[in-house]
Amino acid sequence: MADIAARGPAAVTGDSRSGLHKLMQRKSTIAFLMALPLIVLILSLVAYPAGYAIYLAMLNKGMTRFVGLGNFDFLFGRETFWMVVYQSCLFAITAVIFKAIIGFVVAHFVHNIPSKGQRKWRGMLLVPWVIPPAMSTLAWLWLFDPSYSAFNWILANFGIDRVPWLGETGWARFSVILVNVWIGAPFFMIMYLAALKSVPEQLYEAASIDGATWWQRIWYVTLPMMRNIIAITALFSLIVTFANFDIVRVLTKGDPLNTTHVFATWAFRVGIESGDIPLGSAVSLFMVPILAVAATFILRDISKRGSEV
Amino acid sequence: MADAAVATASDRAASRPRYGSMSRDRRWALRWSYFFLILFAIFFLTPPIYMFITSLKTSAEISAESNPWWVYNPTLSNYIELLTQNTYLTFFRNSAIVSVITVVITMTISVIAAFALARMRFWGSATLATGVFLTYLIPETLLFIPLFKMFAWVNETFGIQLMNNWWTMLILYPTLTVPFATWIMIGYFASIPKELDEAALIDGATWMQTLTKIFIPVALPGIIAATIFTFTVSWAQFLYPLAFTTSTTELVLPVGIITTLIKGDVFNWGQIMTGALLGAAPPLIIYAFLMDYYIAGLTAGATKG
Numbered sequence: 374m375a376d377i378a379a380r381g382p383a384a385v386t387g388d389s390r391s392g393l394h395k396l397m398q399r400k401s402t403i404a405f406l407m408a409l410p411l412i413v414l415i416l417s418l419v420a421y422p423a424g425y426a427i428y429l430a431m432l433n434k435g436m437t438r439f440v441g442l443g444n445f446d447f448l449f450g451r452e453t454f455w456m457v458v459y460q461s462c463l464f465a466i467t468a469v470i471f472k473a474i475i476g477f478v479v480a481h482f483v484h485n486i487p488s489k490g491q492r493k494w495r496g497m498l499l500v501p502w503v504i505p506p507a508m509s510t511l512a513w514l515w516l517f518d519p520s521y522s523a524f525n526w527i528l529a530n531f532g533i534d535r536v537p538w539l540g541e542t543g544w545a546r547f548s549v550i551l552v553n554v555w556i557g558a559p560f561f562m563i564m565y566l567a568a569l570k571s572v573p574e575q576l577y578e579a580a581s582i583d584g585a586t587w588w589q590r591i592w593y594v595t596l597p598m599m600r601n602i603i604a605i606t607a608l609f610s611l612i613v614t615f616a617n618f619d620i621v622r623v624l625t626k627g628d629p630l631n632t633t634h635v636f637a638t639w640a641f642r643v644g645i646e647s648g649d650i651p652l653g654s655a656v657s658l659f660m661v662p663i664l665a666v667a668a669t670f671i672l673r674d675i676s677k678r679g680s681e682v
Numbered sequence: 683m684a685d686a687a688v689a690t691a692s693d694r695a696a697s698r699p700r701y702g703s704m705s706r707d708r709r710w711a712l713r714w715s716y717f718f719l720i721l722f723a724i725f726f727l728t729p730p731i732y733m734f735i736t737s738l739k740t741s742a743e744i745s746a747e748s749n750p751w752w753v754y755n756p757t758l759s760n761y762i763e764l765l766t767q768n769t770y771l772t773f774f775r776n777s778a779i780v781s782v783i784t785v786v787i788t789m790t791i792s793v794i795a796a797f798a799l800a801r802m803r804f805w806g807s808a809t810l811a812t813g814v815f816l817t818y819l820i821p822e823t824l825l826f827i828p829l830f831k832m833f834a835w836v837n838e839t840f841g842i843q844l845m846n847n848w849w850t851m852l853i854l855y856p857t858l859t860v861p862f863a864t865w866i867m868i869g870y871f872a873s874i875p876k877e878l879d880e881a882a883l884i885d886g887a888t889w890m891q892t893l894t895k896i897f898i899p900v901a902l903p904g905i906i907a908a909t910i911f912t913f914t915v916s917w918a919q920f921l922y923p924l925a926f927t928t929s930t931t932e933l934v935l936p937v938g939i940i941t942t943l944i945k946g947d948v949f950n951w952g953q954i955m956t957g958a959l960l961g962a963a964p965p966l967i968i969y970a971f972l973m974d975y976y977i978a979g980l981t982a983g984a985t986k987g
Contacts, residue, residue: 505918
C-alpha cells in the first residue's frame with residue numbers, strides 16, 4: 374500500500390513532457406492558481422488601498438501638492454481632533470468592558486439552566502447580533518426620540534424628568550455606548566458559552582469537594598480555563614468597536630457639537646461629506662496603532678495555539 | 683489509623699447536610715438564573731419588539747399622548763404602503779441581488795483558495811494564510827477613503843463609472859467576506875483526515891475532483907456557516923453603499939431606509955420602523971432556521987485555526 378502511494382506522484386513527475394506543461398502539472402503551480410483570485414482581491418482592494426491611504430494623507434486638500442506631515446500637524450492643532458481621540462477611546466474601551474462583563478454573566482446564567490432550555494434562551498438572546506446594526510440602531514433612535522421617547526414615557530410614570538438621550542454630550546455618549554453594548558454583548562455571550570461548555574465538569578467537582586465557594590470556582594477554575602477565549606474575543610471586539618461606524622452615524626451623526634464622533638464617522642464627515650480626502654484619510658489612519666496592537670496579540674495567540682497542536 | 687478513621691467519619695457526617703443544602707443552593711441558583719435571564723431578554727428584545735409595535739401604528743397614534751408601548755388601533759397600512767412603493771421594493775431587490783451574488787463570488791473564491799492553502803502547500807502559502815487573517819482584521823472604515831479616490835481614478839483612466847452603481851458593491855463586499863470565509867474554510871478543511879484525500883489521489887482523482895467529491899461534501903457544515911456569514915455581512919453593510927451610492931435606484935436597504943424615509947426633520951416613524959423590520963427579516967429568518975450553523979460560524983472565527 375505504502376509502495377503504491379510513494380510511487381503514485383513519482384510516476385506523474387517522471388513522465389517528461391514539455392517544460393510549460395510540466396510546470397502547469399506541478400502541484401504547487403495548481404495550488405497557486407487556485408489561490409490567485411484571493412491574492413488579487415487582497416492585494417488590489419485591501420493592501421493597495423491601505424498603503425494608498427498613507428500616501429493620500431500626505432497631500433494637500435486639492436491633492437496637487439505633497440505636504441508631508443502637514444495634515445497631521447493641522448489635526449494636532451484642532452480641538453475637535455483631540456475630542457475625537459478621547460471619544461473613540463472612551464467608546465471602545467467602555468463598550469468592550471461592558472460587553473465582556475454582560476456576556477460573561479449571561480453566559481453563566483444560560484449555562485446554569487437545564488440544557489433542554491438552553492437552545493431557546495441562547496436563540497433569543499442572540500437576536501441583537503443578527504439584526505443589521507443600521508436597522509436596529511434606527512429602533513434605538515426612535516426609542517431616544519426627543520419628543521416621543523418611549524423610555525421617557527416610562528420614566529415620566531415614575532415622576533422622573535425627560536432624559537435628553539441624544540441631546541446632551543454626557544447622555545449622548547452614554548447612549549452610543551449603550552447601543553454598542555446591546556449589539557455586541559450577545560456575541561460575547563455565545564463565545565463564552567462555548568468556552569464554558571469546554572471546561573471539564575470534573576474540575577468543578579474537584580473544586581467543590583475541596584470546599585470552594587462559587588466565587589472561588591469562577592476565579593480559580595472558570596477564568597483560567599477561559600482565559601484564551603476571553604482575551605481573543607475582547608481583542609476582536611476592540612478592533613471592531615474602535616472602527617465602528619454604523620451606530621454613531623445613525624444615532625447622532627457626531628452631534629451634539631461633534632462630541633460623539635469616533636474616528637470612522639469623523640473621517641467620513643471630513644473626507645467624503647466635506648470633500649477633503651487627504652485630511653479624511655489622515656484621520657482614519659489614527660485607527661491603525663490600536664488595530665495593529667490588537668492584531669499582533671491575536672496573531673501571537675493563534676500561532677501559539679497552532680504550534681501546540 | 684484510628685485518627686484517620688475518625689476524620690473520615692466526621693467528614694462524612696459533615697458532608698451529609700452539606701449535600702442537602704447544595705441541592706437547595708442549586709434550586710435557588712436556578713431561580714436566580716431564570717430571573718436574570720428574563721431581565722436580559724427584556725433588555726435584548728425591547729428594540730425589535732418596539733419596532734414591531736410602532737410598525738402597526740398610524741401616524742396619528744404615534745404622535746398621540748397615549749402609552750407608546752401599546753397599540754390601540756393596529757393597522758397594516760405601513761406595510762401595505764411600503765410594499766406597494768417602488769423605491770422600497772427597489773432597495774429590497776438591490777440588497778437581495780447584491781447579497782446573493784456576493785455569496786456566490788465569495789464562496790467560489792474562498793473555497794478554492796482555502797483548499798489550496800489547507801492541502802496543497804506552495805511557496806508562501808503559510809504567509810498567505812496569515813495574510814488572509816490579517817486582512818480580515820482590517821476594517822472597512824480604513825479603506826473607504828482611498829477606495830473613493832481609486833474609483834475616481836478608474837473613471838478618469840478607463841471611463842468606467844464605479845461611483846453610484848449598485849453593482850460596485852459586488853467589487854467591494856467580497857473584501858469584507860472573502861478573508862473570513864477563507865479563514866474558516868481553512869480551519870474546516872484542515873480538520874479533514876489526510877487519509878481521505880490521499881486515498882482519492884491514489885485512485886487517480888484530480889485535485890479538482892478531490893475538492894468537489896470529498897472536501898466540499900465533508901466540510902458542508904462549514905460551507906453553510908460561511909455562506910450565512912457572507913449573506914448577513916453583505917445584507918447589513920452600511921458604510922460602503924453610504925459612501926459610494928446616492929441615487930434612489932442604486933441604494934441598498936440600510937442606506938435606502940435612512941436616506942429616503944427620513945426626510946429632513948419630518949420622521950415618519952411608522953414607515954421607518956416597518957422598513958427596518960422588513961429589512962431585518964431575511965437575516966432573522968435565516969438565523970431562525972439555521973441557528974446552529976450560524977453559531978458554529980460565529981465561534982469558528984476565533985476558536986479554529
